[in-house]
Amino acid sequence: MLYDTITAISTPMGEGGIGIIRLSGPMSMNIISRIFRGKTDILSAKSHTIHYGKIFHPETLQIIDTVLVSIMRSPYTYTCEDVVEINAHSGSIVLQEILELTISMGARLAQPGEFTKRAFLNGRIDLAQAEAVIDVIRAKTSTSLAVALGQLEGNLSMKIRDIHASILSLLAHIEASLDFSEEGIELMEDENILGGLLTIETQLSSLIESSRYGKMLKEGASCVIVGRPNVGKSSLLNALLGEARAIVTHVPGTTRDIIEEIIDIGGIPLKIVDTAGLRETIDIVEKEGVARAWKAMEGADIILLVIDVSCPLMPEDLLIIERLRMRMCVVAMNKCDLVKVVDEIEPLLSDKPIVSISAKLEYGLDELKNAIKRLLLAGQVNIGEGVMVSNVRHVDALQKSRLAILQAQDILKTNHSPELVAIDLRNALLHLGTIIGETTTEDVLDVVFSRFCIGK
Ligand SMILES: Nc1nc2c(ncn2[C@@H]2O[C@H](COP(=O)(O)OP(=O)(O)OP(=O)(O)O)[C@@H](O)[C@H]2O)c(=O)[nH]1
Ligand SMILES: [Mg+2]
Numbered sequence: 001m002l003y004d005t006i007t008a009i010s011t012p013m014g015e016g017g018i019g020i021i022r023l024s025g026p027m028s029m030n031i032i033s034r035i036f037r038g039k040t041d042i043l044s045a046k047s048h049t050i051h052y053g054k055i056f057h058p059e060t061l062q063i064i065d066t067v068l069v070s071i072m073r074s075p076y077t078y079t080c081e082d083v084v085e086i087n088a089h090s091g092s093i094v095l096q097e098i099l100e101l102t103i104s105m106g107a108r109l110a111q112p113g114e115f116t117k118r119a120f121l122n123g124r125i126d127l128a129q130a131e132a133v134i135d136v137i138r139a140k141t142s143t144s145l146a147v148a149l150g151q152l153e154g155n156l157s158m159k160i161r162d163i164h165a166s167i168l169s170l171l172a173h174i175e176a177s178l179d180f181s182e183e184g185i186e187l188m189e190d191e192n193i194l195g196g197l198l199t200i201e202t203q204l205s206s207l208i209e210s211s212r213y214g215k216m217l218k219e220g221a222s223c224v225i226v227g228r229p230n231v232g233k234s235s236l237l238n239a240l241l242g243e244a245r246a247i248v249t250h251v252p253g254t255t256r257d258i259i260e261e262i263i264d265i266g267g268i269p270l271k272i273v274d275t276a277g278l279r280e281t282i283d284i285v286e287k288e289g290v291a292r293a294w295k296a297m298e299g300a301d302i303i304l305l306v307i308d309v310s311c312p313l314m315p316e317d318l319l320i321i322e323r324l325r326m327r328m329c330v331v332a333m334n335k336c337d338l339v340k341v342v343d344e345i346e347p348l349l350s351d352k353p354i355v356s357i358s359a360k361l362e363y364g365l366d367e368l369k370n371a372i373k374r375l376l377l378a379g380q381v382n383i384g385e386g387v388m389v390s391n392v393r394h395v396d397a398l399q400k401s402r403l404a405i406l407q408a409q410d411i412l413k414t415n416h417s418p419e420l421v422a423i424d425l426r427n428a429l430l431h432l433g434t435i436i437g438e439t440t441t442e443d444v445l446d447v448v449f450s451r452f453c454i455g456k
Contacts, residue, residue: 003025003026003081003118004025004026004027004107004108005023005024005025005026005027005028005031005106005107005108006023006024006025006107006108006109006110006111006114006115006118007021007022007023007099007102007103007107007108007109007110008021008022008099008109008110008114008115008454008455009021009095009096009099009454009455010022010085010115010455010456011090011095011455013092013095014090014092015090015091015092016090017090018087018088018089018090019087019088019089019090019091019094019095020085020086020087020088020455021085021086021088021095021098021099021102022083022084022085022086022115022455023083023084023085023086023102023107024077024078024079024081024082024083024084024110024115024118025081025082025107026081026082027105027106027107028081028082028083028084028107029042029043029071029073029082029084030043030105030106031084031102031105031106031107032069032071032084032086034058034105035055035056035057035058035098035101035102035105036051036053036054036055036056036067036069036086037053037054037056038051038052038053038054038069039051039052039053042069042071045071046071047071047072047073047076048070048071048072048073048076049070049071050068050069050070050071051068051069051070051071052066052067052068053066053067053069054066054067055067055086055088055098055101057101064094064097064098064101065088065089065094065097065098066089067086067087067088067098068086068087069084069085069086069087070083070084070085070087071084072084072085075122078115078116078119078124079115079118079119079122079124080118080119080122080123080124081118081122086098109454110454110455111449111454112449112450112451112452112453112454112456113130113134113448113449113450113451113452113453113456114449115455115456116130116133116449116452116456117130117445117449120437120445125152125154126154126157126436126437126438127434127435127436127437127440127445127448128151128154128156128157128160128391128394128435128436128437129151129152129153129154129157130437130448130449131151131391131393131448132148132149132151132152132156133152133452133456134451134452134456135147135148135151135152135218135390135391136148136149136152137453137456138218139218140218140220140262140264140269141217141264141267141268141269142264142267143217143266143267143268144217144218144267144269144390147214147217147218147388147390148218148390150387150388151390155387156387156388156389156394156435157435157436159203159207159387160432160435160436161436162203163200163203163204163432164429164432164433166196166199166200166203167200167405167425167428167429167432168429169196170193170196170197170200170425171422171425171426171429173193174193174418174421174422174425175422177418178418178419178422190412190416193412193421194409194412194413197405197408197409197412198409200405200428201402201405201406201409204398204401204402204405205402207387207389207398208389208395208398208399208402210386210387210388210389211388211389211390211394211395211398213377213388214388214389214390214391215390215392215395216268216376217267217268217269217388217390218390218391219269220262220268220269220270220271221268221269221270221271221301221302221376222270222271222273222299222300222301222302223270223271223272223273223300223301223302223303223304223372224273224275224293224296224297224300224302224303224304225237225272225273225274225275225304225306226275226278226293226297226303226304226305226306226320227277227278227305227306227307227308227317227320228277228278228279228308228314228316228317228320229252229253229254229276229277229278229279229316230250230251230252230253230254230277230308231277231306231307231308231334231335232306232308232334232335232359232360233255233274233275233277233306234246234247234248234254234255234259234274235248235334235359235360236274236304236306236332236334236357236359237259237261237272237274238359239359239360239362239365240263240272240365240369241261241263241272245259245261245274246259246274252277252279253276253277253279253281253283253286254277255274255275255276255277255289256276256285256286256288256289257276257289257292258273258274258275258292258293258296259273259274260272260273260274265369265372265373265376266369266373266376266377268373268376268377270372270376272304273296273300275289275292275293275296275297276289276290276292276293277290277293277316278290278293278294278316278319278320279316297323300327301328301376302328302329302330302372302375302376303324303327303328303329303330304329304330304332304368304372305320305321305324305329305330305331305332305352306332306334307331307332307333307334307342307345308334308335308342309333309334309335309336309338309340309341309342309356310335310338310339310340310341310342311341311342312341312342312343313342313343313345318348321348321349324349324352328375329349329352330352330353330354330355330368330371330372330375331345331349331352331353331354331355332355332357332359332364332368333345333354333355333356333357334357334358334359335358335359335360336356336357336358336363336364337358337360337361337363353371353374353375355367355368355371393434393435393444393448394435397431397432397434397435398431398432398435400427400431401427401428401429401431401432402428404424404425404427404428404431405424405425405428407424408420408421408424408425408428411424
């Protein structure tokens with residue numbers, strides 16, 4: 001372990017009960033012993049103990065704060081190195097002064113994610129687990145948290161290692177057949193190798209398939225509420241959020257700007273976007289709002305069309321319906337607390353789910369959320385269970401690995417060249433290895449850890 005000692009403020013900036021400065025590396029104990037006075041001698045303190053005392057400036061002897069210091073000795077620590085955590089009062093000046101003091105004692109300011117990077121480089125966790133740390137921190141729903149925690153525990157890594165081992169075993173057979181083909185060694189039949197490749201390909205495919213939901217759990221999906229003015233779009237946003245977020249009035253053209261909020265729909269963080277009512281207008285502010293609404297609609301994963309059942313359909317409604325043909329869409333028939341005079345709408349929206357609601361009386365909202373959830377998950381119900389891939393980098397590696405396996409199958413079926421099959425299998429292994437960090441370049445590591453915050 002040839003590393004220097006790093007230091008960082010590990011808690012968010014701002015006022016709070018406690019702020020933590022974390023040190024990791026060979027000089028951690030030495031540094032803390034020079035700036036901390038308590039009842040115990042910190043250098044002889046046992047590992048994983050906490051000590052009450054004061055941080056002071058060794059030259060001026062000026063006291064900076066009263067703190068609790070945690071001592072954790074290598075190797076059973078977050079980074080596998082000596083780690084010290086100083087629990088101070090969380091004011092930005094206090095934390096900044098202690099941080100600068102540790103730097104003046106020889107520590108270096110940590111880069112984003114450097115503590116976790118050391119945990120990876122020192123072999124405590126693999127790369128997929130290290131990446132899960134940031135997913136745990138950024139999880140937006142309890143289901144996405146569960147998936148991230150599973151990955152941190154190593155469930156994805158285990159699956160990848162299993163597949164890796166199967167490929168390796170096939171490769172060993174093929175290479176043995178190349179090396180000892182004349183020595184009468186019992187060799188695997190092509191058919192058995194093909195069977196093995198097929199199983200591997202299926203496993204890779206199902207992991208790739210899981211990423212559709214895995215990514216949605218992590219990154220969420222977007223749902224744009226559209227409709228002509230005054231149908232109750234903003235009322236619906238407020239009802240879904242459970243708070244009066246958007247302005248609601250009886251005047252058509254109330255909403256001008258885009259309003260975004262996140263709600264939890266069956267574990268998926270769904271970004272709900274309220275927009276200006278779509279109509280022709282000469283008001284320049286409203287015109288801009290309408291242009292933004294059309295644009296938001298273009299980029300949405302799912303569209304929530306609101307229709308007012310208390311009026312007949314208007315040309316604006318028909319124009320929007322026309323634009324929804326090929327899109328994932330749920331239709332909310334709003335104001336169902338009023339007398340229904342709207343025309344038959346089903347024939348216009350053949351296959352789209354239609355739900356009756358009253359945004360004002362908060363009626364039908366669960367049904368509406370279920371319709372959105374069904375559309376997003378396309379029938380998949382056990383989302384969040386089992387191993388799920390949620391990281392673009394992992395999906396890319398899995399796809400490349402699967403492609404190599406498919407190619408190996410083709411070669412085996414056509415021209416039986418074991419050398420070429422072996423090359424493809426080695427490629428497949430290489431790509432799988434990048435997921436857990438066995439064959440990862442420094443550039444990739446830099447990209448992975450630059451997504452972290454400083455202090456993690
Ligand atoms: N009776 C009844 N009135 C509703 C319902 N939903 C909304 N309204 C009323 O309809 C009017 C318009 O509501 P908004 O939510 O502002 O409609 P909007 O679609 O956002 O309108 P713009 O922002 O102008 O495009 C308000 O007076 C609401 O109180 C409902 O379910 N039932
Ligand atoms: Mg509105």
